[in-house]
Amino acid sequence: MFGFASDNTAPVHPRIFEAMQKANMGYYPSYGEDLLTERAVRLLCKLTGAKNAFFVHTGTSANILGMAPFLRPYNSVLCSHIAHINTHECGALQRATGARVLPILTKDGKLRTEDIRPQLNATGNYHESQPAIISITQPTEIGTLYSLAEIKELADFAHKHGLLLHMDGARFSQAAAALGINPEDMTSQQGVDILSLGGAKNGLMYGEAIVFFKHTDEIRYHIKQGMQLASKMRYIAAQFLELYGTDLWLELAGKANKMAKILEKGLDARGIKAAYPVETNAVFVPLNPATREKLLKKYMFYVWEEEKDICRLMCSYHTEEKEIEDFLAALDEAMC
Ligand SMILES: Cc1ncc(COP(=O)(O)O)c(C=O)c1O
The missing domain is CATH 3.40.640.10 (Type I PLP-dependent aspartate aminotransferase-like (Major domain))
Known part of the structure; x- marks a missing residue:
């Protein structure tokens, strides 16, 4: 969540x-x-x-x-x-x-x-x-x-x-x-x-x-x-x-960034375009109040710019593709 x-x-x-x-x-x-x-x-x-x-x-x-x-x-x-x-x-x-x-x-x-x-x-x-x-x-x-x-x-x-x-x-x-x-x-x-x-x-x-x-x-x-x-x-x-002292920082950060790209692609496929270029591990997208209210029942995320309906979705080194798939499925449901 x-x-x-x-x-x-x-x-x-x-x-x-x-x-x-x-x-x-x-x-x-x-x-x-x-x-x-x-x-x-x-x-x-x-x-x-x-x-x-x-x-x-x-x-x-x-x-x-x-x-x-x-x-x-x-x-x-x-x-x-x-x-x-x-x-x-x-x-x-x-x-x-x-x-x-x-x-x-x-x-x-x-x-x-x-x-x-x-x-x-x-x-x-x-x-x-x-x-x-x-x-x-x-x-x-x-x-x-x-x-x-x-x-x-x-x-x-x-x-x-x-x-x-x-x-x-x-x-x-x-x-x-x-x-x-x-x-x-x-x-x-x-x-x-x-x-x-x-x-x-x-x-x-x-x-x-x-x-x-x-x-x-x-x-x-x-x-x-x-x-x-x-x-x-x-x-x-x-x-x-x-x-x-090892490459761990690079490995973890690279993974977080990669997950954000995958999330962006999934959102884009649903016609939801990123509000800002996805260059690291954050994805900012507009989600209308009705959709996000439903989604917020299952997932916690922040409404970053209320007046533009822009929400922030963060990925981390721990994010897995399966979590993104599940999130996108929940989004599909929320958009119905
Ligand atoms: C850009 C940036 N700087 C500094 C901080 C400081 O974090 P802390 O909550 O550890 O004081 C944060 C935390 O979210 C951040 O996003």
């Missing part, structure tokens, strides 16, 4: 459980002073070309604490109007840093330099919040992708204007798998400064990483004060070592 509600609803991958089980032996130093955390940090730095990495429990905390060291209360973070930091983080950025989220209207969830430029008129005007960070989501909240050239353009633009580029990569693996590129290409090679690297939406039990391409000494204080310093860090590290 919850299979298409979110990739968060999928179970923990068995290999992740095994990795946690292996880490569950004897005593380890706490608060990230252990060997597994050291290895996991080294792994993420090598994989992405970063300077440092830290583990936290949630994607929201990765976003907020990743940006916190670079923000003053009079700053603003520029992002798409549908960015998670703007719509689904309950004002956490403002609460934690005092800085303002400044949403910019985007047609496909993607920020473009021409849309950002007018916001920079505020720079130097002490009556207005001062832009400090551009935050993009890769893939976007509607599953679309920035190309490498687009990321680079935004990074160059940010740096030219004295800003940083943050990437919310809650579904980073799905993006890299879809683009067929390695994590370094999508980040350090294009000039990304801060990355929130996801885990929970691709088979982990919990845990996200904040990956820094820019040096910060202050981050440890932000993490502790932000209530995200895990005493038993080794269990998050063990999960990341298993996911990103």
